[in-house]
Amino acid sequence: MFKKNINPALDTESILKDAQRELTLPSRRLFAKRALTLGGLSLLTGCNLTDEPSVNHMLERISRMNDGVQGWLFDPKRLAPTYTQAEMTRPFPFNAFYAIEEVPEIDGDDYRLEIAGLVSDKRSWTLQQLHKLPQNEQITRHICVEGWSAIGRWGGVPFSYFLKQIGADLSAKYIDFQCGDDYHTSIDMPTALHPQTQLTLTYDGQILPPKYGFPMKLRMPTKLGYKNPKHITSIEVTNTYPGGYWEDQGYNWFGGA
Ligand SMILES: Nc1nc2c(c(=O)[nH]1)N[C@H]1C(S)=C(S)[C@@H](COP(=O)(O)O)O[C@H]1N2
Ligand SMILES: [Mo]
Numbered sequence: 001m002f003k004k005n006i007n008p009a010l011d012t013e014s015i016l017k018d019a020q021r022e023l024t025l026p027s028r029r030l031f032a033k034r035a036l037t038l039g040g041l042s043l044l045t046g047c048n049l050t051d052e053p054s055v056n057h058m059l060e061r062i063s064r065m066n067d068g069v070q071g072w073l074f075d076p077k078r079l080a081p082t083y084t085q086a087e088m089t090r091p092f093p094f095n096a097f098y099a100i101e102e103v104p105e106i107d108g109d110d111y112r113l114e115i116a117g118l119v120s121d122k123r124s125w126t127l128q129q130l131h132k133l134p135q136n137e138q139i140t141r142h143i144c145v146e147g148w149s150a151i152g153r154w155g156g157v158p159f160s161y162f163l164k165q166i167g168a169d170l171s172a173k174y175i176d177f178q179c180g181d182d183y184h185t186s187i188d189m190p191t192a193l194h195p196q197t198q199l200t201l202t203y204d205g206q207i208l209p210p211k212y213g214f215p216m217k218l219r220m221p222t223k224l225g226y227k228n229p230k231h232i233t234s235i236e237v238t239n240t241y242p243g244g245y246w247e248d249q250g251y252n253w254f255g256g257a
Contacts, residue, residue, distance in 0.1 A: 067254040080196055080221035083139045089150035092142075092203070094211045095225065097183065097245065103210045104180045104231055111215050114234035117176075120167030127215050131201060133157040133165070138196055140221035142228065145251070154219045155202035160193045168237045176242035177218060180231035185244035187220070187227060191256065196221050223256040 094100050113125040135157055143149040163170065170193065176186040191197060200219040201208055208214045213230025220228055226246045236242070247253045 117236040118169035144225035156200035159197040176236040177229040178234040186242035227255045
């Protein structure tokens with residue numbers, strides 16, 4: 001069974017490295033490599049890995065630990081690179097967990113952005129009210145874990161400004177985003193307050209088109225694509241770990257650089 005001469009320190013390190021790398025990959029690929037990784041993990045932890053709940057629980061714990069390390073490395077003052085208009089990717093790619101024909105049709109006139117959790121002002125917002133807030137633009141690179149990246153020009157409200165507008169508890173841990181297409185994701189407060197984190201209302205100077213997240217999305221050049229929620233319908237400030245659509249299937253929660 002166990003080899004007595006195994007170097008426990010070395011083994012722990014390589015196993016965790018392996019697991020962390022796997023956790024940033026889509027769950028399909030993670031599943032294929034699970035046997036190898038979990039074999040090592042069972043040696044390491046002595047947990048019973050034969051049943052799914054304990055497997056998922058442990059992967060989640062490792063992923064969270066990885067998030068902690070990345071969160072600590074993340075410098076909220078560091079800016080992601082910006083580009084010129086000439087460098088923009090045309091056409092900017094569409095991506096979602098469904099085909100482009102399935103993009104939700106959200107009525108901008110009926111739209112209300114719901115606000116919940118640790119905030120002093122829980123009033124919902126109309127699209128018109130959001131458009132009246134101070135705005136800026138960024139030309140930044142969007143990086144998708146599926147292996148493509150693209151440069152886009154995004155306009156909207158600095159998210160830190162919006163959080164202050166709603167009286168958010170800025171010492172809370174997480175912001176959760178629910179979307180009009182049953183997608184959701186969540187981010188940490190330092191990222192929420194990052195100067196390039198934007199409540200996005202326009203793409204290339206025009207009202208955000210449906211495929212890119214009408215009526216509103218969150219743009220974060222410091223985060224991978226799946227952390228940038230489109231069609232946001234509600235924002236909740238919370239201390240309870242909210243997870244996300246892909247994150248709950250094994251993608252790394254921090255998902256950034
Ligand atoms: N609501 C919602 N937001 C989402 C997704 C989604 O399926 N639904 N997909 C994510 C992923 S994986 C990517 S790469 C980007 C793609 O955004 P784009 O269509 O503007 O390129 O949206 C992210 N945000
Ligand atoms: Mo993505």
